[in-house]
Amino acid sequence: MTTLTADHIYATGLRNQWHPVVPSRFVAPGAMRKVTVLGEEWLLFRRSDSTLSMLADRCPHRGAPLSLGKHLGDRVSCWYHGLEIETDGTVSSVPGLPGCNLEGKKLVRSLPVREVGGAVLAYFGDEEHPEPAPLTLPEPLTDPGTDSFLCYAEWNGPWRYAVENLLDPMHGAFLHHESHTMFDGDTTAKFRIRETGRGYFFEKTDQRGVNFDWVELCRTGVDWVDLSIPYPPSAGPGGPFGIVGMVCPVDENRTGVFFWRYRKVEGWQRDSWRFLYRTLIEKRHWEVLEQDRVMLEAMPADADQRENLYQHDLGVVRLRRMYRAEAEAQGAAQVPAQAPAPRH
Amino acid sequence: MTTDWPYLDVHQSRTHEPTPYEYRLASALEEVFTHEGHELADVVRGLNARQVHSPDGAPWTEQSFRDEINRLGA
Ligand code: FES
Numbered sequence: 300m301t302t303l304t305a306d307h308i309y310a311t312g313l314r315n316q317w318h319p320v321v322p323s324r325f326v327a328p329g330a331m332r333k334v335t336v337l338g339e340e341w342l343l344f345r346r347s348d349s350t351l352s353m354l355a356d357r358c359p360h361r362g363a364p365l366s367l368g369k370h371l372g373d374r375v376s377c378w379y380h381g382l383e384i385e386t387d388g389t390v391s392s393v394p395g396l397p398g399c400n401l402e403g404k405k406l407v408r409s410l411p412v413r414e415v416g417g418a419v420l421a422y423f424g425d426e427e428h429p430e431p432a433p434l435t436l437p438e439p440l441t442d443p444g445t446d447s448f449l450c451y452a453e454w455n456g457p458w459r460y461a462v463e464n465l466l467d468p469m470h471g472a473f474l475h476h477e478s479h480t481m482f483d484g485d486t487t488a489k490f491r492i493r494e495t496g497r498g499y500f501f502e503k504t505d506q507r508g509v510n511f512d513w514v515e516l517c518r519t520g521v522d523w524v525d526l527s528i529p530y531p532p533s534a535g536p537g538g539p540f541g542i543v544g545m546v547c548p549v550d551e552n553r554t555g556v557f558f559w560r561y562r563k564v565e566g567w568q569r570d571s572w573r574f575l576y577r578t579l580i581e582k583r584h585w586e587v588l589e590q591d592r593v594m595l596e597a598m599p600a601d602a603d604q605r606e607n608l609y610q611h612d613l614g615v616v617r618l619r620r621m622y623r624a625e626a627e628a629q630g631a632a633q634v635p636a637q638a639p640a641p642r643h
Numbered sequence: 644m645t646t647d648w649p650y651l652d653v654h655q656s657r658t659h660e661p662t663p664y665e666y667r668l669a670s671a672l673e674e675v676f677t678h679e680g681h682e683l684a685d686v687v688r689g690l691n692a693r694q695v696h697s698p699d700g701a702p703w704t705e706q707s708f709r710d711e712i713n714r715l716g717a
């Protein structure tokens with residue numbers, strides 16, 4: 300494995316934690332799919348019984364992508380010389396040379412995976428941390444009284460911009476002013492940071508329940524945000540809708556965003572929301588999300604190098620410090636111990 | 644399933660393009676929620692007043708609305 304620098308980690312995503320990868324429906328039973336995550340190539344492989352595994356997309360023989368190979372039901376065979384790889388990364392057969400000593404060896408990296416609310420999550424440990432970090436799932440996705448829809452989209456831009464956007468509630472009153480949910484509320488505000496055991500709130504001190512007024516960053520093995528946005532009366536009973544947001548660092552310049560729109564509703568109220576969501580509301584939500592995409596994709600590459608920040612940006616500043624410090628720590632841990640100078 | 648980057652799909656929750664009846668019912672529901680209220684009784688009254696009925700043409704009852712919205716929104 301190549302040594303990871305702090306800059307590379309900051310650019311491509313933190314290690315030793317879980318990240319969302321793609322929606323579960325992207326890999327049907329009996330199918331496989333190539334994905335890029337944290338700047339690396341992977342293969343998602345689903346057996347016909349729906350068991351999912353995630354393998355490095357690299358044949359241990361000569362490095363051909365396994366994603367070009369064949370799905371053999373419970374293993375994949377490399378197209379180049381036919382090596383067969385089990386879902387845990389073990390070489391089960393070298394057809395060209397039976398009995399070859401590669402057989403039975405676990406030579407392909409495989410990642411722990413879990414499926415949550417219709418998305419694949421995987422744990423990306425470095426060499427020192429192969430065991431998956433404990434994962435606590437967002438309550439809105441596990442609470443039986445809360446119903447949700449996942450919206451997934453792919454944006455051209457660094458993963459950090461997508462998270463920063465979420466830690467910046469004030470953009471709602473401007474960027475999304477012409478929207479069905481965020482037209483209201485004051486365009487001036489004071490914010491504060493409130494630490495929690497799992498992250499922090501960034502919230503307005505003087506307005507709640509009117510626009511996008513607060514956000515909680517949660518680090519529970521996977522990084523996610525929770526926020527809430529009021530619905531107009533047309534959306535029916537159940538109060539505001541919430542968003543659980545996660546971000547997949549694809550590579551330095553590409554990001555997968557996961558937004559679960561959720562609402563505390565049950566019975567006919569739940570059914571009404573789901574019906575309206577599918578028929579009319581999903582499209583309006585999409586238009587709001589497109590405003591974010593257009594803005595973030597248009598941000599210059601040096602956007603975060605030449606800024607003049609003010610009080611509303613404290614949530615972003617806090618986020619960057621945290622991520623930068625963690626990238627530095629992870630990068631430092633990667634530096635191999637200095638080898639003694641060669642003697643001649 | 645496409646693997647082209649970027650994946651940008653407006654509709655990810657639908658199983659089918661809504662029928663004209665579903666579109667009509669949805670906009671009537673929004674109107675009723677806006678002008679009549681959020682109780683089940685408001686909904687039934689509001690839809691019936693607007694003559695937006697289920698496909699069999701019968702006026703809504705609380706039970707028939709529950710059943711139909713469950714079929715549509717489950
Ligand atoms: S490179 Fe895969 S079998 Fe040779």
Ligand SMILES: [Fe+2]
Nearest residue numbers: 470471475591
């Ligand atoms: Fe936004």
